[in-house]
Amino acid sequence: MNIVVCVKQVPDTATERKLRSDDKTLDRDAADGVINELCEYAVEEALKIKEAHGGEVTVLTMGPSKATDTIRKALAMGADKAVHLVDDALHGSDALSTSYALAQTLKKIGFDLVILGSESTDARTGVLAAMLAERLGTPQLTLARKVDIDGSAVTIERVTDYGYDKVEASLPAVVSVVEKINEPRYPSFKGIMAAKKKPVETLGIADAEIAADQVGLASAWSEVVEFAAAPPRAAGTVVKDEGDGGAKAAEFLASKKFI
Amino acid sequence: MDDLLNLDDQLTDEQRMVRDAVRGFVSRQVLPRVGDWFEEGVFPARELAPALGSLGVLGMHLDGYGCAGLDAISYGVACRELEAGDSGLRSFVSVQGSLAMFPIWKYGSDEQKEEWLPAMAAGDAIGCFGLTEPDHGSDPAGMRTTAKQDPSGDWTLNGAKMWITNGSIADVAVVWAQTDSGIRGFVVPTSTPGFSAPEIHRKMSLRASVTSSLYFDDVRLPASAVLPGVTGLKGPLSCLSEARFGILWGVVGAARACLEAAVEYATTRVQFGKPIGAFQLTQEKLAWMAVSLGQAGLTALHLGRLKDAGTLQPRQVSFGKLANVRAALDIARQARSVLGANGVTLEYPVIRHMNNLESVLTYEGTQEIHTLVLGEALTGLPAYR
Numbered sequence: 224m225n226i227v228v229c230v231k232q233v234p235d236t237a238t239e240r241k242l243r244s245d246d247k248t249l250d251r252d253a254a255d256g257v258i259n260e261l262c263e264y265a266v267e268e269a270l271k272i273k274e275a276h277g278g279e280v281t282v283l284t285m286g287p288s289k290a291t292d293t294i295r296k297a298l299a300m301g302a303d304k305a306v307h308l309v310d311d312a313l314h315g316s317d318a319l320s321t322s323y324a325l326a327q328t329l330k331k332i333g334f335d336l337v338i339l340g341s342e343s344t345d346a347r348t349g350v351l352a353a354m355l356a357e358r359l360g361t362p363q364l365t366l367a368r369k370v371d372i373d374g375s376a377v378t379i380e381r382v383t384d385y386g387y388d389k390v391e392a393s394l395p396a397v398v399s400v401v402e403k404i405n406e407p408r409y410p411s412f413k414g415i416m417a418a419k420k421k422p423v424e425t426l427g428i429a430d431a432e433i434a435a436d437q438v439g440l441a442s443a444w445s446e447v448v449e450f451a452a453a454p455p456r457a458a459g460t461v462v463k464d465e466g467d468g469g470a471k472a473a474e475f476l477a478s479k480k481f482i
Numbered sequence: 483m484d485d486l487l488n489l490d491d492q493l494t495d496e497q498r499m500v501r502d503a504v505r506g507f508v509s510r511q512v513l514p515r516v517g518d519w520f521e522e523g524v525f526p527a528r529e530l531a532p533a534l535g536s537l538g539v540l541g542m543h544l545d546g547y548g549c550a551g552l553d554a555i556s557y558g559v560a561c562r563e564l565e566a567g568d569s570g571l572r573s574f575v576s577v578q579g580s581l582a583m584f585p586i587w588k589y590g591s592d593e594q595k596e597e598w599l600p601a602m603a604a605g606d607a608i609g610c611f612g613l614t615e616p617d618h619g620s621d622p623a624g625m626r627t628t629a630k631q632d633p634s635g636d637w638t639l640n641g642a643k644m645w646i647t648n649g650s651i652a653d654v655a656v657v658w659a660q661t662d663s664g665i666r667g668f669v670v671p672t673s674t675p676g677f678s679a680p681e682i683h684r685k686m687s688l689r690a691s692v693t694s695s696l697y698f699d700d701v702r703l704p705a706s707a708v709l710p711g712v713t714g715l716k717g718p719l720s721c722l723s724e725a726r727f728g729i730l731w732g733v734v735g736a737a738r739a740c741l742e743a744a745v746e747y748a749t750t751r752v753q754f755g756k757p758i759g760a761f762q763l764t765q766e767k768l769a770w771m772a773v774s775l776g777q778a779g780l781t782a783l784h785l786g787r788l789k790d791a792g793t794l795q796p797r798q799v800s801f802g803k804l805a806n807v808r809a810a811l812d813i814a815r816q817a818r819s820v821l822g823a824n825g826v827t828l829e830y831p832v833i834r835h836m837n838n839l840e841s842v843l844t845y846e847g848t849q850e851i852h853t854l855v856l857g858e859a860l861t862g863l864p865a866y867r
Contacts, residue, residue, distance in 0.1 A: 292495055295495060409506055409507055410499055411503075411536060411538040412500060412503070412537065412538025412550035415496055415499045415500060415503070415538075415550075416496075416551060416552065
């Protein structure tokens with residue numbers, strides 16, 4: 224089975240993240256780039272499927288040249304090879320054009336199963352898996368907390384507000400996973416050493432037959448019009464218990480839609 | 483916490499991956515539990531060894547036989563991150579990799595390597611290293627443990643060793659003994675009749691680490707038990723040089739953990755209407771702790787580069803062990819004072835590190851001996867002879 228895991232490099236959530244003042248895109252130089260946490264779960268799931276059913280795991284990353292760090296991490300975890308889609312023309316692509324660029328690349332490199340994290344910690348749109356499936360014309364099985372492969376059928380448990388749905392489809396398919404699905408392994412030192420020798424193919428947009436006028440900031444369907452720093456945390460509200468503390472606490476929780 | 487010198491920017495991507503893997507392991511598997519291990523005086527070696535093995539930590543700087551074959555700086559960085567958890571954890575790894583696996587890897591026969599190294603790298607077999615004796619610590623040349631070879635070629639081992647990390651839990655001991663041809667190393671399965679290893683209790687330091695005595699009462703070993711590749715004290719001393727390299731990196735981790743705890747406490751503990759970190763007395767402590775930590779980190783990195791270049795000399799390792807352990811202990815004590823009464827509880831890592839570092843100051847060459855090594859290097863006059 225040919226499994227492709229889409230892996231994204233995101234700014235480290237432990238550091239201050241910024242948008243650029245000139246074109247209002249993410250300032251990738253302001254923070255260290257790390258592998259998006261949910262992508263680690265996607266890599267882990269791909270490795271588990273490979274271990275159970277055989278095949279090959281390819282990491283696909285679209286991002287600037289410094290995203291090679293993230294690719295190496297996924298390879299150190301145990302993926303077999305990687306494809307790095309890197310081109311200045313991709314800068315500023317929104318979710319729609321990112322899904323187009325990744326779909327074009329996936330068509331070129333081939334796949335039986337595409338696995339993604341259900342969202343990234345930077346943009347948090349959570350739409351890429353659905354868009355990708357649509358562009359590829361394959362079933363989409365999103366928000367999986369469990370994935371089973373049986374021959375050419377893939378079954379997942381999709382997390383919902385009320386529990387879970389069991390969703391089944393035939394391969395090829397696109398799956399997105401949530402953090403309940405597994406516990407990602409640490410890259411072993413042998414894996415770190417082996418990662419140096421694993422092949423990483425670098426593709427530009429022409430190589431992947433991506434039309435320049437459908438990607439990048441200028442072609443984005445969505446636009447960041449304005450942004451502001453989050454306000455500093457305000458002081459808490461102190462409620463004095465005068466025999467009605469329970470009711471007041473419930474009122475507060477209800478006002479915030481917690482209950 | 484801000485690393486004022488950005489030292490880790492000097493690391494390669496691969497070394498940073500090693501750092502992150504070990505740091506992740508320590509924060510998930512060790513930090514939530516190590517305070518309890520320390521209080522109870524236990525180290526769950528049989529649980530941790532396979533996990534450390536699959537991570538690749540055990541014998542990570544050796545080549546082949548299931549070892550990862552990483553460079554010296556990666557080994558140092560891994561020791562630093564392990565000891566940021568606890569010196570007992572780093573001691574376990576140092577003893578396994580540098581004191582037990584290293585002599586087998588460097589001086590052992592092919593059969594000894596095949597038998598022990600893959601299992602030890604995987605964490606399925608645990609090793610210990612017997613050099614120090616009850617009456618011979620800094621002066622190992624006077625050791626009284628003997629191995630006598632009879633006409634059949636078999637050896638008989640008699641004597642005792644003390645302060646042996648991992649002794650009671652080990653599957654194999656690398657034991658150094660006097661023979662008719664000088665000091666030799668022996669690979670001793672701990673199941674051999676006549677071998678016993680009672681644990682030493684009532685320690686106030688390295689409580690999350692197993693420390694033992696080893697007794698050899700007519701332990702019969704085949705001719706093949708001797709390490710063929712080395713004769714003389716240079717055998718065990720070369721192992722100690724490996725392990726000390728891990729220590730001079732490791733203690734930087736313990737010191738960093740103490741400084742982090744002190745900064746966190748100083749910025750959140752309010753007295754007289756402001757965080758105690760806003761008082762100049764506290765800031766002076768923190769600043770000097772950070773300076774010492776940075777200097778220790780620089781020393782470790784420099785010595786790591788020398789080791790990777792193949793030019794590291796034992797006296798330079800003495801420099802690093804002497805300077806960095808003292809710096810770490812000073813930082814731990816200062817951190818303890820910043821935390822006030824909270825500093826003496828196991829709710830914070832500081833007193834645990836501080837007590838551990840008292841052992842680290844003494845083991846693998848005491849401060850005094852390393853001082854004399856530098857004294858001799860400067861004057862040409864050996865003070866310990």
